[in-house]
Amino acid sequence: MPAAALKLIWLVPALPLIGFLLNGALALWRPNAKAAVSTIGVGVLVLAFAVAAAAVTEFATLHPAAPLVFRYWEWMPVGDLRLDFALQFDQLAAVMALVVTGVGALIHLFSVGYMHKDPGYARYFAYLNLFVFFMLLLVLGASFPVMFVGWEGVGLCSYLLIGFWFNEQINADAGKKAFIVNRIGDFGFLVAMLLIFHTTGSLDFTQVFARAQAVFPPAGATVTAITLFLFLGCTGKSAQIPLFTWLPDAMQGPTPVSALIHAATMVTAGVYLVARCNVLFALAPLGSATVAGVGALTALFAATIALKQWDIKRVLAYSTISQLGYMFLGVGTGAYAAGMFHLVTHAFFKALLFLGSGSVIHAMHHAYHATHSHDDAQDMRNMGGLRRHLPWTATLMWIATLAIAGIPPLSGFFSKDEILGAAFALATAQPIWYVYWLMGVATALLTAFYMTRLMLYTFHGPNRTGDKEREHLHEPRWVMTGPLMVLGLLTLVGGALNLPELVGGGAFLHHWLEPVTALGDRMRPAVELSRGVEWALVGSAVAVAALGMFGAARLLKPAALVPARLAPPETGVGRLLWKKWYVDEIYDALIVRPVQWFAREVLWKTVDARIVDGLLVNGSATASRALGWIGSRLQTGEVGFYVVLFVVGVLLVVGGAVR
């Protein structure tokens, strides 16, 4: 029987919701009550984390094989559709809940400092709380629709927060883009739900997964379709090809938002979904392969773009896309634990990187603000040598960089290595995975390169901020550096969560998640690598990472950079990368504009206005009027003509009578 803390599991999402309501009310009526806002905003997160931690502790003692489902009320009971508003707590949800509330709490704290001067402070915290609520609903929901509530809800909050500074159109546009692109993904999610209900007769996770094996033949068309539609949802939410374009734009939001939503939590929802539905994906090898393939491709593709970005946050954004690709490679490979592991470590180091960049931007912004300069506070070409002004930030970000580059023994090394190892292992059974593995390795190389580039340009070399501005550059307050330090610590030791057996670890996360993934695991080919091969893989991974970093250090010359204002335009391949392969432009030309044109010119102005309304509706009215007019012209007033018509009538009537 679940104990007290588990019974209170509803508090985990409810607390942020309360926070949202309170902060929302404050935002509307008392926008300047910042102390109250901060207390509520951070407080509910801390409390939620506490409840979640307590629940997980209890859960760990029970460690049940089946998830605990808590039904609260009937949501949509219609005929054989029995849909309850229910939460589900299991090992997977526990991991996610902890990450969301934990990292969330840190980022909330950071935000207290980062957003302190913002007039929309209360609104910001309201949105942030709301986001956490939806995110928790997403991870705790016991059925697809409940999860979908969270799924769309986080999209909504992402929309609201990206467009937080809505009085600049570019921000509002970015938010809108995020929402609409996400909706395309949600279409996939919806259709998948329809298919699932149609075939299994339920939408509850427990029932669907229990029935899946009986209902779906392995590798059947239906289950493949379901997984592909689900994955379409994931590509939207987790910014994978082809729906990744919104994420870089999402950097228009406040930086803590980028850290929380667009790095640590929301964008990983897709990974969570695949892990959650591991049974279905295991039944659909083609679906899994698509997941892994798209993940690998996205990882590589995004990494190339990251090579040539100047905006510090955009580099991190593409890096996020790339790392998400890794995670999909992992879960697509069937290494759910590895994927989740990378999700967790990525949450730590990417949050750290984003918050670090936030710290940098905060400083830069402060400097520019002080001198009334209008230069871009996020362009790395305006930075350089910041380690002297922001030593803590620089140090912590270096830790994160090493982690993401995959340098042992930082957390990122273990998680990334596990994914690559799993892909390589599967490749022995299905050679296509060699390609994926190679792409993963190449990505690792590029990752090490561009992250080193970022660090070099930002923190090293001469400073390009400006002479006057330089004096205003300094570390932020403790509320901002504090969370950075915690995250740095987690980045350092996070690897312990799933220390591989190879190095004597217990693979804790792997075993923890086993009840969730067991069913899916059983349906996959069992492959084992010899220890030698594993060591070789580890060695090559480290070598690749080192090569990337070393190459960057050798090839790049921070000293040669000029400030963004003076920088010459990019040329050649550099321009192609800088312009992000022109994907946005291609989408614009192929989809957005044609649809707009079609809707405006064809549907509205032609079909609606001209044909339906003009020709048919008003046309028939005009025709009636015209006929009437002709008729009234015939009424000439001359009796002679009337008589003629009269006699014609006589002839017709008489003819008709005699006929």
Place this chain on the structure above:
Amino acid sequence: MNVDLSALDLSRSGDLLVALAPELLLTLAALVVLLVVAWRHRTPQDLRRAGWVTLAGLGVAALATWFLWWNVARASGIAAMIAVDDFRFVADWLFLGTAALTVLVSFRYLEREELWAPEYYVLLLFATLGMTLMAGAEDLMVLFLGLELMSVSVYVLAGINRRSAPAAEAALKYFLLGAFASGFLLYGIALVYGATATTNFTLIGVQVATLGLQHDTMLLLGLGLLLVGFGFKVAAVPFHMWAPDVYDGSPTPVTGYMATAVKAAAFAALFRLLGEAFGAVPAWREIVWWLAVATMVVGNLIALAQRSFKRMLAYSSIAHAGYLLVAVAAGTAAGSAAFVFYLVAYTLMTVAAFALLAAKGTGGERDVAIDDLAGLAQRRPWLAFALAVCMLSLLGFPGTAGFIGKWYILVAAVAAGQGLLAAILVLASVISAGYYLPVIMAMYMKPEPGEQAHAGMQLGPLGNAVVAVSVAGLLFFGVRPNRLLEIARTSGASVRVAPAVSSSAPPAARDASGR
């Protein structure tokens, strides 16, 4: 006052006098008014006096009709000149009522237009008398003479405003075409007489049945020509061309009278004729079908193109003739009942509409464009309301008697298997929304053109009463039509239906004196 009138022997003078009491009283009234007019005819008071005497005459005749109706007067035997049945009484009431409403509206109109011709009332009475004879006619000769009596009177009424060139033109057109049409009607009578040796409706029906004449050339030719004659009187397309011009040129109360009572009389006669004499002849149904379609469509379409309110009403009345023809084409008992009901509703709304037009048209009704009514609702809310109700009723909108009437016609048409005709009727009604609604639109939704745009619009107490009674009737019968429906049903059912064609032995030849 319960008297047994259930078996009047019309060959006996006493019974004949009873059966003809309304007509006789009406004649008497006409003669009295003539005397009154001959005595005094110079001042407005004389005019009014004549009017009141006329009203009294109409009232007495209506009482007599009521008396007959109340005591369920019926003739014994079949071959009479005059029918004694509910259909006649109800139709008579309608004519008398319409005449009374017209008189009431005329009081003010004649004075305003300075028409010091009290003979107006005499002619009105004669016309009404002609109508009652038409509705009661059981014989083609009575029908023809009644029709001529009515027509001659109305020709004159149309042109009674001798200062007005349009009125003279209207009278001329009406007269010339009317006489022309009478020729056809008469020829039709002759041929029907030739085919059946009789002019009595019932006997024609009997002859058709016993002799199997339903495909007889002479009879069909005669029937066709009769339809032409009636088609003219009811302004069915393509015999309608006179109507807009005549309605337009005539004094407005007369127009209202023509559009309602004259048409109603022709329809009543047509109904009785087709039912009693030609019920077994299929040929007319198709003709009436086409006439109905053409009339509805053309009337509505041309009305759509009108800017003058009066001409619009004229064309609209053509369209309504088309609706009534649908009831005729349905030809069932339900059809006749629908027809009676519709006539009542139609009369109420048309009289009221023309009364309002007459009030509006101080500078000549012909010049009142629909847009001239702009802003009437602000200045004269009740008049605007009344006119709006009339328009909605003409449109056949639920809640008004016009709707119940149209509904009844549709019921009859559908029951007679004329679904297509019913569909055409409703589509034509949709077109009619295109010209009725602008009237409402002008009154309620457009601003008043000038401060005093509607200052001169006066109906006077009598005119107000007419409009009020009409509108109240329209609304009342629109919600609670039960009693009127019952009357319509019983009166419609009282028209004898021609016997079906049988193969029994032909009757023996009759003697030369034509009994």
Place this chain on the structure above:
Amino acid sequence: MLLGPALFVSAALFTLGVFGVLLRRNAIVIFMCVELMLNAVNLTFVALAQRLGVAGQLFVFFVMAVAAAEAAVGLAIVLAIYRHKGTVNLQNIDLLKG
């Protein structure tokens, strides 16, 4: 014996009357043509009366009364229009139209 020819002659006369109405513009002449039509019908009545009884002849009597009445009113109307228009040519009498 004469019925058939009489009916034919009557029809022909009637047609001539209609023809006249169609052909002429003078209101009075048109009215005369209408009288011709009525007379044609009278011939039909009389011819039929010979076979069907005296009623047909009575109708002729009534028709004559009608013709007289119409003539009285009609000619008065013609006078009235002449007073306004100075003509009885229908081509010029088209105030009301549309």
Place this chain on the structure above:
Amino acid sequence: MYAQAVLTALLAWPCVGAVALLVAPERWAKHLALAASLVEFAISVPLWWVFQPAAGMQFQLDVPWIPDWGIHYSVGVDGISLFMVLLTTFLVPLSVLGSYRYITTHQRAFYALLLVLTSGMVGVFVSLDLFLFYVMWEVMLIPMYFIIGVWGGENRLYAAIKFFIYTFLGSLLMLVAILALVYLVAQRTGLYSFSYGHVIANIGRLGPLAFWLFGAFFLAFAIKVPMFPFHTWLPDAHVEAPTAGSVLLAGILLKMGTYGFLRFAVPFFPQVALHPAVRTGIIALALIGILYGGLVAMVQPDFKKLIAYSSVSHLGFVMLGIWALTLQSVQGALMVMINHGLSTGALFFLVGMLYERRHTRLIEAFGGLAKVVPLFAAILTLVSLSSIGLPATNGFVGEFLVLVGSFRTHPVAATIATTGVIVAAMYLLPALQRVIYNPLDKPENQGLADLSPRELAVLLPLVACIVWIGVYPTPFLRRMEPSAQRFIESVRPAPGATAAVAR
């Protein structure tokens, strides 16, 4: 006592109120109207509890009206009409309150018409006699015609007459069909009666005529819904109507079309309505409506027009749900009907409030309003999200059920319809952005006042319902389920019957 009288009271009370309004002083008009409509709502509220979901038609009253023709005054509600009645009585007080400042001229007439309209709308939903239904169907046309024509915008005359004639056209053909139907039933049973129960019980198989009769009903209802391509009256009417008119037009009047399908057209002629070709055609039209309405809405410069076209899209879901004919889809359709009334009603109120402040509805005239009117912006955002079907708002519940249900019988159609969620985001979010986000660069917008308490009183009930239904729609679903079930059972073709269908 309550059960017998309530529907009649609901019909009669607004008329009483209207008369009272007409004799009262002009300045009392709006308050009286509000009081009257609140009383109306109060009368209707107990229905929620007294209603017995399983009992079918209830609260019935049947009084002979025109016995000659078999016409009765016959009223009653079941799980399908119950919510339409409640929605009507719920929206009317809000409409009155929302018109307090919008309507400045001829207030007495306006509110009286609004109340008469209420009567008509309730009448349509409670009529159990075809004659009564038809009369009510037409009667509410007039008040709406006046509301658009007198208190409407620039082009109001055109919009009013278009609205009128369009509806009139459809309904008159339906009238003929009703008569023919009653006649055919009378021929079979010998009883000439317009009673709904009598007709539905004895309708049997009608043969080839059924096709035409269904066609007439279809036209009437399809125009009202409106389905593509009969929809062009809607944008004009919506745009020109005053706020209350738009709210009731979208909230209630459109539902009459779908209600008509549920109550009359489909149950009367299941063999035609569910004939594969007809069914496919109508579902295709529904899909066209969903996508076409959405895409055309996307490019509208006028906010009201945008909402109008979005209605076409939403009602497409309803049609899809009805024709998919599963329990989920039909209930989903009913939910969409309710939700559309609430969400679109709220949107119209919001746009109306903008219009009151700025006298324009062009989207481009605004921008950055969230800065000056945050409360307005918050509510507009929430309502827009409910309109595009964000989960946990009412919009999702209906659309999801429709999709889940229709996927079972028409997977391809349901999938296509699902793209509607993308289109919905594509038309409403950009508009939202251009109104409340973006730079606040128009000087006229800088002094706008946020929502007044009165306006909040209008909106908050709607917002509450939006959240309530989104989170806990069960009370609604439970009440409509037996009726929806009955509807499906009554029309589901017997096995093998589809082959021998008319035409």
Place this chain on the structure above:
Amino acid sequence: MPGTLVIFWGFAGLALASALLCITRRSAVASALWLVVTLFALAALFVLLDAQFIAVLQVLVYAGAIMVLFLFVIMLLNLGRPGPSDVKGPLGVGTACLLGGVLLFQLWILRKAVPSAPIQLPPGSMARLQQEQGLVGAIARPLFDTYLIPFEITSLLLLAAIVGAVVLAKRKL
């Protein structure tokens, strides 16, 4: 061809010819006079058809009274003088010919139409009736008996016409 038939066709021919002249003469006076000729010829035909009393009436009322009225008005309006023809132009003539022709074609079948045998009286019964009751009596009896009502209506009709004519024609309103 029996003698009566010859006489019949003679007068019929006269009637048709003068009718044609009536409708085609340019002068209204001429038209009226030709109409009088037609009416006389018809009177003759009436005699042939056993309707002597009607023939007399025809001459007295029609050719006498009514046509005099016509002539009187024509003269009053001074239409007798030569002037532009009121006959329609070629298009009008063509239309008239066409319509008239079709009408005649439709009525053509009447030449063979006879009342069906059962309702026909035996030949000569009309003449016999007149011999029994006298020329006037044969008509008068049903006129004041069966057809009393129509007869009375004619009186009203004439009264109405008189009133109407007076109203229209009197000099002052």
